[in-house]
Amino acid sequence: MGYVDDIIKLVAKKNPAEPEFNQAVREVLVSLRAVVDDNEEKYRREGLLERLVEPDRQIKFKVPWVDDKGNVQVNTGYRVQFNNAIGPYKGGIRLHPSVNLSIIKFLGFEQIFKNSLTGLPIGGGKGGSDFDPKSKSDREVLSFCRSFITELYRYIGADVDVPAGDIGTGGREIGYMFGEYKKIKGTYEGVFTGKGLTYGGSLGRTEATGFGLLYLTEEMLKYNGLDIKDKTVTITGSGNVAIYAAVKAEELGAKVVTVSDSNGWIYDPEGIDIAVLKGIKEVRRARLTEYKKYRPNSEYHEGRGVWSVPCDIALPCATQNELSLEDAKALVANGCKAVAEGANMPTTLEATEYLIENGVLFAPGKAANAGGVATSALEMTQNSERLSWTFEEVDSKLKEIMVNIFNNIASNASRYGATNNYVIGANIAGFEKVANAMMAQGIW
Numbered sequence: 207m208g209y210v211d212d213i214i215k216l217v218a219k220k221n222p223a224e225p226e227f228n229q230a231v232r233e234v235l236v237s238l239r240a241v242v243d244d245n246e247e248k249y250r251r252e253g254l255l256e257r258l259v260e261p262d263r264q265i266k267f268k269v270p271w272v273d274d275k276g277n278v279q280v281n282t283g284y285r286v287q288f289n290n291a292i293g294p295y296k297g298g299i300r301l302h303p304s305v306n307l308s309i310i311k312f313l314g315f316e317q318i319f320k321n322s323l324t325g326l327p328i329g330g331g332k333g334g335s336d337f338d339p340k341s342k343s344d345r346e347v348l349s350f351c352r353s354f355i356t357e358l359y360r361y362i363g364a365d366v367d368v369p370a371g372d373i374g375t376g377g378r379e380i381g382y383m384f385g386e387y388k389k390i391k392g393t394y395e396g397v398f399t400g401k402g403l404t405y406g407g408s409l410g411r412t413e414a415t416g417f418g419l420l421y422l423t424e425e426m427l428k429y430n431g432l433d434i435k436d437k438t439v440t441i442t443g444s445g446n447v448a449i450y451a452a453v454k455a456e457e458l459g460a461k462v463v464t465v466s467d468s469n470g471w472i473y474d475p476e477g478i479d480i481a482v483l484k485g486i487k488e489v490r491r492a493r494l495t496e497y498k499k500y501r502p503n504s505e506y507h508e509g510r511g512v513w514s515v516p517c518d519i520a521l522p523c524a525t526q527n528e529l530s531l532e533d534a535k536a537l538v539a540n541g542c543k544a545v546a547e548g549a550n551m552p553t554t555l556e557a558t559e560y561l562i563e564n565g566v567l568f569a570p571g572k573a574a575n576a577g578g579v580a581t582s583a584l585e586m587t588q589n590s591e592r593l594s595w596t597f598e599e600v601d602s603k604l605k606e607i608m609v610n611i612f613n614n615i616a617s618n619a620s621r622y623g624a625t626n627n628y629v630i631g632a633n634i635a636g637f638e639k640v641a642n643a644m645m646a647q648g649i650w
Contacts, residue, residue: 209246210235213255224308226526226551230315231259233555237633240622252645261288261314262295266307267357269335271349283354285333287367288314291643294365295331296321296579298372301379305334309526313372313550317579319636320572323611326583331367333358339374340491351382359387364395364589370582371400373445373525381405396589399582403594408585410600411578415548416450417601418577419521421608423546424458426569426628427519429616432543435459440517441478442466443524444487444494447548447575451521453480464512466524467494471512474504516540523548531556538564547571562627573611573632580607 207215217231235242235255242249249255269281284307287295297317300310310332318330335354339347362369371380377400384398384405401407410417424434437460441448444465452462461477467487472478472494482500486492498506513520513533520542522529526549534557537545545561546569547553553561553568561568581604588594612628618638619631644650 208239208243209250209255210239210242213259216256217259221308221311224311226308226312227315229555230312230551233551233558233629234315234319234633234637237630238637240624240630241634241638249641253649254641254644257644257650258289258318258640259315261286261311262290263287264307264311265358265361269337269350269353269357271346271353273346273349274343281335281337281350283333283335283357284310285358285361285367285369286310286314286331287361288330288332289318289640289644290329291640291647292322293327293329295367296328296370296582297330297332298334298370299375299379299383300332300334300372301337301339301374302334303336303338305336310334312526316550316572318640319633320576321579321583322636322639323573323614323632324576324580324583324607325610326580328368328579328583328586332372333369334372334375337374339379344378347379348382351379352386355383355386356390359390362387362397364397364586368396368582368586369398370579376400376446377402396586399585401585406585406589408581408588408600409595409597410604411581411585412446413450413453413601414581414604415447415575415578416452416523417454418580418604418608419447419451419523419546419548419574420454420458421577421605422569422574422612423519423521423544425609425612426546426567427544429612430567430626434519437461437518437543438463438516439519439521440464440512440515441521441523441548442471442512442528442552443522443549444483445523447578448521448523449480449483449487451523451548452478452483455521456480460519463517464515465494466510466512469493470495470506470508471510472497472504472506473515474501476501476503513537518543520545521548522552524552525549526551527554529553529557531560533557534560537561538566542566545569546574548575550575558629562629567626568628569612570629570632572636573615573628576611577604577608580604
């Protein structure tokens, strides 16, 4: 058995109850086999992979808060600081009932390579809680956020660990967390990204992940002799990433025909009405069942089913493991040409392999959705310089970063004889920078 297999086995043995983390480690390490085999003696001597798959630290804490009825509620908070070889830990805070240590570790591990791919000096981390902000009042969310930061503030800082938003953590939650951190520490620093524009946020951050997804998808299509214009696009999700992916897809001349939420999905053959979607999700925070009131020719379906709709481009933008092998088979049968991940690990390993084997262009999330964290790093730069760039400046830098990411992963795939396998290209490109930094800095 080779070094890669040894480490996959080791991680499974040490973390038997963490399926998402094991999946992420296996997906990354298997695709690194060629580069690891070329350097096996050196990497084994340095214990490189053992150090890479073990977080620098993982923090778990209770989060007591008071609801509107005066009752004390208790949630669990997490922060996993995975690797800071190339910069301070950077990664979002996810607030969702499904959050557990396995999910936070998988997200933090993926973040190492995603952040490396941006070319910016940021390391990998992630945090969150099983708290659900949905249906909670502003006062209840404030109570939770204050309690969460009362514990977390000890471990974060502008040059230590810079959290951001994620599922369930939007501008409201970031504002409350930043305010509490500032009060406790007595300092005004860029410790969070995704902040409001009036207190250090960056123009373009809201749009960044969705826009960046389309910039990379467009570049991937161009590289392979295809044009995004007039293509039919299916999207899952209806949050920040999905909405702005739809916005940019339409700007580039494509037609988006689906979106979804946790209850069901919309098929609009005339093209999703972005204004209606924004009104439902961003203003009223309602369910997609409302969409048909405004677009009577659309269809609403309960449960899953987006991937059954014929499309040229599929953009999974909801959550992990939402695109299964059966979904992949449906996409291939319907002539899908490209899949680009807007969410983190939304495609199962079996589905990913099937898509690539059947000639579907596949952009993994660590590359395709890196626009969000890239713009967060740009926000950190603006905070450090006490400057605020225009939307056009930020968007231009974002597009340049995403185009560079694609060219980097394409060239690394070709370098190891895996032309058009952008999973291998992304993992190698992200890994080599981190590995070289780790070995240069000694044993830690």
